[in-house]
Amino acid sequence: MLEDKNKTNNPTPVSELGEFKLIEHLTQNIQIKNSSTLKGIGDDAAVFKHDNSSVSLISCDMLVEGVHFNLRYVPLKHLGYKAAVVNFSDIYAMNGIPKQMVVGLAISSRFTVEAVEELYAGMILACERYGVDFVGGDTTSSPQGMQISVTVVGEVAPDRVCYRKGAKVNDLICVSGDLGAAYAGLLVLQREEKTFLANPHHTPDLEPYDYVVERQLKPEAGKKIQQLLSDHSIIPSAMIDISDGLASELLHLANQSNVGLKVFEDKIPVDQQTIEVAEEFHMTPLTLALNGGEDYELLFTVDISMHDTIRQLSNISVIGHITSDTDGRYLISNSGQAIDLKAQGWTAF
């Protein structure tokens, strides 16, 4: 977990600094790491270049208080870290490497300079860990709440780009890590919030839930998995990151590739702590894995000839295979039943 040093005895209202000074204050320690970044924060636009041998990727996410995050249980530094990382995840999902980031931030007057510092500290930490340059943005006021927009630019060799389309019949379907943990963490945090609201003297014990809570508050993107695949000369035929839940992402892959698929319940990786939380909440672990969302693991397909290589890689599970479009999209349950896959993922509206 990240340290939370959000507390201070003399909070500074943002209005005391004004927009220009606030940005200067927040960005003064940001260092440029990539030689491709020629100019970062401080002009009308950031300037960067790409060499001849790569193409650029761009991805954008909008995070809204009250929809995507609840500041009653999400520390601002974690929020900043997560806001950055989920965008890096989109770049890894194209088999690229994130390089530059710009951030738009709108905040109501209830946020102090120290609060925005914490948010920025999380973003800057994420940039450091993932080798990304924080090159610009826009900070402004909002009548209510906090809205964050993160845009990330990445790069990849043209012959290594992985789209959602591209999965072929007989390809193996793989996922990294384990699934459902982020949603399990959310269930625990939401329960703690309710308990706290009913009894403000309640001190939460999140220790038994450390793994799932961390997966919810501080997800990581597929940097290591991408490196692992690259080291073994594996280029997925199709790839997507798991943000809305495995079921939803499987259907995206299948739809865009015009294929069917079959995945097996007993192959879907779920952590023991996720299983325990699911039981506490009278849910099946499978529901969390299929529909939970926010795991930011990679879902990808590889040619069947890669079978021996891929099954030896740690942290990657083969969960099924691609079939022809007319064969449908099915989950085979532990009892052998074929269940038609439906996305029940999180919907924003």
Place this chain on the structure above:
Amino acid sequence: MLEDKNKTNNPTPVSELGEFKLIEHLTQNIQIKNSSTLKGIGDDAAVFKHDNSSVSLISCDMLVEGVHFNLRYVPLKHLGYKAAVVNFSDIYAMNGIPKQMVVGLAISSRFTVEAVEELYAGMILACERYGVDFVGGDTTSSPQGMQISVTVVGEVAPDRVCYRKGAKVNDLICVSGDLGAAYAGLLVLQREEKTFLANPHHTPDLEPYDYVVERQLKPEAGKKIQQLLSDHSIIPSAMIDISDGLASELLHLANQSNVGLKVFEDKIPVDQQTIEVAEEFHMTPLTLALNGGEDYELLFTVDISMHDTIRQLSNISVIGHITSDTDGRYLISNSGQAIDLKAQGWTAF
């Protein structure tokens, strides 16, 4: 003015479509124009390339309802157009050409599908007129109001980038177009809103204010000016776009270039309609030009050897010159008084 076809008899709630279908619906007619854009909307990230001879520029703006726009007098199509164009302006201010755009959009449940269509129609129109590809984004719900984030990527030859720094002693200070009109338009629109709130049967007559209202609602970015400069082989030594007001931008240029400057009141271009509105509101036209903001004209400096060339160009005014840092930053009034320049521009907090 753009046509406003926002009205329909059967408004569709956004919840009826859901996120994926809404995005599909909104983006189905978006065409890719630039050969550098390899993949637009519909994957984890958009894909684009730049040739060897250019560098990339990236700029981001956050627009918040109740802070940057008031939907009581801003039609959604105009808002979409303006949201895109003000970002293109940042790219032109670096002497670049905007190429790709991604948009994050958060909307409360009061917005219908038709409303979002209008907003998108404005953005798509701006992209068409400026040759920009709309390559991606994120659409989500918001507990209250509308928040828009626009990020634009552009390109420019490495030896043609114009930063804010770079102005040298004796350089000429130039602006494109005329100043203060956008703020004059805002004054008129705000007055009409008040009149309307007091008397809902009041029908506004904006005809006498057509120019300034259009400058406020539908600004244009410096595409033609940049082309003009390029045609005459002029590379500005420093450049910035006028978003917060001339005074604020002059100080940005001077601070980043470590120089002083002198500009002359009688050289600052102000349209006749702006002058008339200023008089109606008992303000001086100079105040509107210096502090009004949102003009999105280009402010730039050129070497003094360019004097004969630049003064022959239509739509460009030489308003002063750069002095040494110790000489200060002054406006010379029509009466010959030297007034210390202070930014009184719009502040977001």
